[in-house]
Amino acid sequence: xxxxxxxxxxxxxxxxxxxxxxxxxxxxxxxxxxxxxxxxxxxxxxxxxxxxxxxxxxxxxxxxxxxxxxxxxxxxxxxxxxxxxxxxxxxxxxxxxxxxxxxxxxxxxxxxxxxxxxxxxxxxxxxxxxxxxxxxxxxxxxxxxxxxxxxxxxxxxxxxxxxxxxxxxxxxxxxxxxxxxxxxxxxxxxxxxxxxxxxxxxxxxxxxxxxxxxxxxxxxxxxxxxxxxxxxxxxxxxxxxxxxxxxxxxxxxxxxxxxxxxxxxxxxxxxxxxxxxxxxxxxxxxxxxxxxxxxxxxxxxxxxxxxxxxxxxxxxxxxxxxxxxxxxxxxxxxxxxxxxxxxxxxxxxxxxxxxxxxxxxxxxxxxxxxxxx
Numbered sequence: 001x002x003x004x005x006x007x008x009x010x011x012x013x014x015x016x017x018x019x020x021x022x023x024x025x026x027x028x029x030x031x032x033x034x035x036x037x038x039x040x041x042x043x044x045x046x047x048x049x050x051x052x053x054x055x056x057x058x059x060x061x062x063x064x065x066x067x068x069x070x071x072x073x074x075x076x077x078x079x080x081x082x083x084x085x086x087x088x089x090x091x092x093x094x095x096x097x098x099x100x101x102x103x104x105x106x107x108x109x110x111x112x113x114x115x116x117x118x119x120x121x122x123x124x125x126x127x128x129x130x131x132x133x134x135x136x137x138x139x140x141x142x143x144x145x146x147x148x149x150x151x152x153x154x155x156x157x158x159x160x161x162x163x164x165x166x167x168x169x170x171x172x173x174x175x176x177x178x179x180x181x182x183x184x185x186x187x188x189x190x191x192x193x194x195x196x197x198x199x200x201x202x203x204x205x206x207x208x209x210x211x212x213x214x215x216x217x218x219x220x221x222x223x224x225x226x227x228x229x230x231x232x233x234x235x236x237x238x239x240x241x242x243x244x245x246x247x248x249x250x251x252x253x254x255x256x257x258x259x260x261x262x263x264x265x266x267x268x269x270x271x272x273x274x275x276x277x278x279x280x281x282x283x284x285x286x287x288x289x290x291x292x293x294x295x296x297x298x299x300x301x302x303x304x305x306x307x308x309x310x311x312x313x314x315x316x317x318x319x320x321x322x323x324x325x326x327x328x329x330x331x332x333x334x335x336x337x338x339x340x341x342x343x344x345x346x347x348x349x350x351x352x353x354x355x356x357x358x359x360x361x362x363x364x365x366x367x368x369x370x371x372x373x
Contacts, residue, residue, distance in 0.1 A: 019115055192277075201236070
């Protein structure tokens with residue numbers, strides 16, 4: 001049976017974050033499914049320009065960027081004469097688009113992707129209406145599915161858990177040597193243990209837990225004199241001032257390295273450079289960065305009260321801690337750093353992660369959902 005499928009996105013290619021990465025992978029998977037089945041696929045992005053497209057994900061004829069032009073975006077998508085079988089909204093902030101399509105094309109199936117904090121809260125009237133009227137809510141983690149019911153009493157039968165998958169174009173390492181150019185860039189040694197965090201550092205998102213890791217390093221430096229904490233990610237002005245002051249106040253200037261933004265083509269090498277990845281966040285919808293670290297054979301420590309649990313397979317692939325318990329965080333890092341990270345462990349983490357979070361499994365689940373629709 002022929003199908004027309006459209007994915008609506010706020011932003012996909014013009015910036016990099018967890019939701020953007022997820023949407024790229026989703027678009028690539030949907031395009032692959034539609035190509036195989038001779039269906040039509042279209043990605044429409046509100047904030048991207050046409051020139052922002054990364055053509056390895058989808059061909060240019062399947063993409064339209066609206067460059068923040070909200071009215072043309074709404075009108076063209078809502079009043080399109082082409083029959084749409086399934087509309088997928090990548091974010092709850094596209095609720096008005098979904099409601100308009102539902103009004104004009106009542107037989108079109110409306111699916112919503114539910115990530116994390118954007119739906120773990122009270123919602124406006126039109127967003128609540130979308131939740132009532134959409135046909136499926138694709139939750140990126142079991143935790144988010146639970147939150148959909150706790151916050152909004154969303155029918156569990158319409159909520160499907162589909163964990164995020166690894167970006168199909170991520171560079172997966174074959175070997176696990178620490179990259180010499182990064183050791184040189186950051187003044188590291190092969191023997192000194194390296195703790196690594198990659199996250200957006202925003203003054204409005206203090207739940208990420210990087211400040212607690214900084215405090216932990218102040219304790220750990222006495223047992224591990226050569227320890228370094230590489231804290232990576234773009235930071236806003238206010239958070240940059242706060243973090244730098246914290247580093248100075250607790251005396252870890254020689255241990256903590258702020259890198260700022262990391263280019264995508266250096267991401268895997270940064271995971272290879274480290275001995276443990278730590279992000280004791282309390283509000284991750286899933287945490288794509290965890291599976292990226294694991295795919296590079298890097299042990300992971302995460303929080304135990306959000307969607308991170310799905311990314312580590314309930315403890316099979318990593319360690320979840322109480323993010324508010326500093327002693328537990330210190331002890332967990334200590335235990336991992338005290339035991340040398342062996343090649344066999346790195347390979348096991350990589351292979352197991354790829355077993356669960358590969359794109360082909362993701363495509364198979366999506367294919368079944370779309371076929372049933």
